[in-house]
Amino acid sequence: MNASAIIDVDSLSKRYGRKGPLAVDGVSFSVRRGQVFGLIGPDGAGKTSVIQVLAGVLSADGGDARVEGISAIGDPEAVKSRLGYMPQGLGQNLYDTLTVAENIEFFRDLRLIPEGQFWENRDRLLAMTRLAPFLDRPAGKLSGGMRQKLALICTLLHLPDVLLLDEPTTGVDPLSRRDFWTIIHELVAERGVTVLLTTSYMDEAERCHDVAMMHRGRIIAAGTPDELARSLPGTLVAVSGAPVKAIRAALADWNGSASVALFGAEVHVLLTVETADLHAQLARQGLQGVSVRLITGNLEDVFVHRVTQRESAQSEALELAVAPLRPADGASKHAIETRNLTCRFGDFTAVNRVNLAISTGEIFGLLGPNGAGKTTLIKMLCGLQKPGAGQGRVAGLDVDKQRFALREHIGYMSQRFSLYRDLTVAANLELYAGLYGLTTAQRRPRIDSLLASLGLGEYASRLTDSLPMGLRQRLGLACALLHEPPVVFLDEPTSGVDPVARRQFWDIVHLLAEQSGVTVLVSTHYMDEAEHCHRLGLMQAGQLIALGTPSELKQTAKTRAGTLLAVQTGEFAPAFKLLHAIFPKAMLYGRRIQWQSLTPEADRDQASTALNRAGISAEIAVQGLSMEETFASFLESTGVRDV
Incomplete structure (x- = not known):
């Protein structure tokens, strides 16, 4: 066990039924104070079982799980008083017939929060979530994003130092998801709150300080998102300029790649050789003038590589047996x-x-x-x-x-x-x-x-x-x-x-x-x-x-709201406080701070000067917009919100 860890899981195992497979199979990890740690993986990977054991609501068959030194298996009631737990599902800890205000008051009584502390915490959390105008609305009439924000208020009302969040943003609109993450990161930066969350969104895991990838009850990779992305062997490239089926067929039996996947009009290839060898292979298969560009690997690429590596097999190539359609005469295009x-x-x-x-x-x-x-x-x-x-x-x-x-x-x-x-x-x-x-x-x-x-x-x-x-x-x-x-x-x-x-x-x-x-x-x-x-x-x-192609929508969002600037620093908490005062739209994204700017060069110079004066070492770079950021940009420009 790690004595300095706030959350410490050691060789944890859990089985459902006497003869069923292990849902959690020897899982070990630790989470430091003030860290956002993500357990990531698909449904059935074992994430929820781990978090329920830590919350003291599920027994285990082996190993141990401790929160602030207290065993969640040996003394679950003592653990429950030290943390906030938000179960999976849109507002599953809420009462639909109660209003927003009544749900909050119910959790005040449940947690025995003193009157003065309650009102201070309530008002601050309502301001952070922008739910104050909806105090009289029943929880059952709230949108998915608003339900999750109310559930978060109820989880945070007693200001716990440890948060356990089980898939908190599944199905939530992009603006509410961004609000949710902003609240979490602000609590981490300001109060040193420790957060363990689960998610099946690989792109969302990029916001965590550290992650552990789970597959079939086991951890198959762990580290910071950047470390895991750098662990991909070889070079990741996007190939275009020819039919994707022809590109894939040309690389089907070639031993110069670790994986080949279709992405729209492109084929993504994880090369184990030089790009010149790829061009040569495509030329041998009659594909001339094909475009090859370098791309950055992400956590999904890492997950796929680790799984196929562990199971000693690449993703099987499937051929679809559906006859080509013959359009009827006069049919519309x-x-x-x-x-x-x-x-x-x-x-x-x-x-x-x-x-x-x-x-x-x-x-x-x-x-x-x-x-x-x-x-x-x-x-x-x-x-x-x-x-x-x-x-x-x-x-x-x-x-x-x-x-x-x-x-x-x-x-x-x-x-x-x-x-x-x-x-x-x-x-x-x-x-x-x-x-x-x-x-x-x-x-x-x-x-x-x-x-x-x-x-x-x-x-x-x-x-x-x-x-x-x-x-x-x-x-x-x-x-x-x-x-x-x-x-x-x-x-x-x-x-x-x-x-x-x-x-x-x-x-x-x-x-x-x-x-x-x-x-x-x-x-x-x-x-x-x-x-x-x-x-x-x-x-x-x-x-x-x-409406448009992915690249068209990203370009429109960039034109409307500007280029994305990202500040990478180990001193993310003081850096965020400093930069947020200068750039109100700046938000934490893991250990990065980022915002869209219509004047990126001027903003970069201003941010660099402010950080240097404060003695904070940082790197400032331009990032491409993700589709979530693109969607959020359209929501803000149209004024359509999930209410």
Whole structure:
């Protein structure tokens, strides 16, 4: 055990059921005072089990977990009084029938907070979260972002020195997520609060001081985000200028790369040789004039590399068996068209006058948090929800007047896994083949080809419930493709899926569009998935607030709000206090301080001068905008908030 650590986990293990696998398998890590430590990994990795043991609400089967020297296993009640614990889910520690003010007062009574301290803490936290105008609103009527901020107030009300936050920003809108992180980092900088949080967002883990990557109950890598990114072997490059399928095929059996992944119109390659060798290999395969540029690795690249390295296998290359589409004579070039499409539930407008034109063979992404209206829009386009106003056409059919005919021309994969878990993989496919009206002669070849092309052949006789989440998602896609539809809708298909399976899934989506000409509309709240799409629609509060390619949207956000400046320093707390006074939009991002500037050179000089006068050593650099920052910029410029 580490005596100097505030949180210390040593060889922790946890099993559910007598014969079940270990959900937590010998996990060890420590967290220092004033540190934001992230446990990152997909659903089922064991993150929540670890944090629940530390919170004193779950027993363990082996090892120990201590908070400020007290064992959460031996004396859980003593630990509970020393920390703030926020469980997974949007506001799961709240009471929906109570107002914002009543929820806060309930936690005051629960924590026995003295009257004077309560009012001081309450007013400060309301100001930080900007929830003061909503004190009389029931918690059940708050948006996802507001619920999480209220949950954070209730968790922080007694000003604990240790915070345990279980996936606190899942499904939250980008501005609320940014507010949330600003609050956390300010508490760390000002009060030295120690934070342990879990997340499945690899891009979000960049905000932590240190991270531990979890996979199947074990820690597979740990360190600072920068250290882990630098640990990638070789050179990461983006290859473009030729069809992605041709690039991937040219590198399929080549031993000069550790991984090959499709990203929109590019292929990302982790080279173990020189870039000149890559050019030579592409030329040998008949690909001349292909562009190769260096790119910076991220935590997802690290996770994928570590997993494939541990399992001694690269991500399997999948070939999709879907026949190329033959457009009908006179068919529109747009597979999906909407005009002022609207849906209301009583007084609530879920989708507000959306206009879209999506081309045949395009991968179009609907990006936005939970509750933005993505699922409702998709359901209208699939004929599952009647529009309240406006028009929509999919595959040439009216989504309102030809709802039943439409279903033969689309594939739909729902947000929640909707197949039958007590049936085998093959039985699910047989069932869907019958639902789609495939003849006996059509069924066997289609099922066999999809099982083979999606890597499901060896699992055909397995019960669906026994499959890992990534394979379940592939099965869901197979069922949606059985009748060879020209348009496929994927509603948050990779939520909670591990990065390796997520990359394989996106490879399939790219092949579906490029090889077969299928139009794909995919919704997601993973901001980093935007790079996989040809174009994006940013949705918030039922409105389409922006439309364009990822690079176009980033450039627009940069033009509107300026270049991103990032200050890297070991003395992040005093540096942030100093710079925030000069640049009010500056925010902490892990140990970095960053803000967008329309006058980057002047701001850089001013920041450098101020830091030098204070004796603070720092590096100031220009950073590219992430999609989350881009989305937040559009939200601020349009004034559309998740309320």
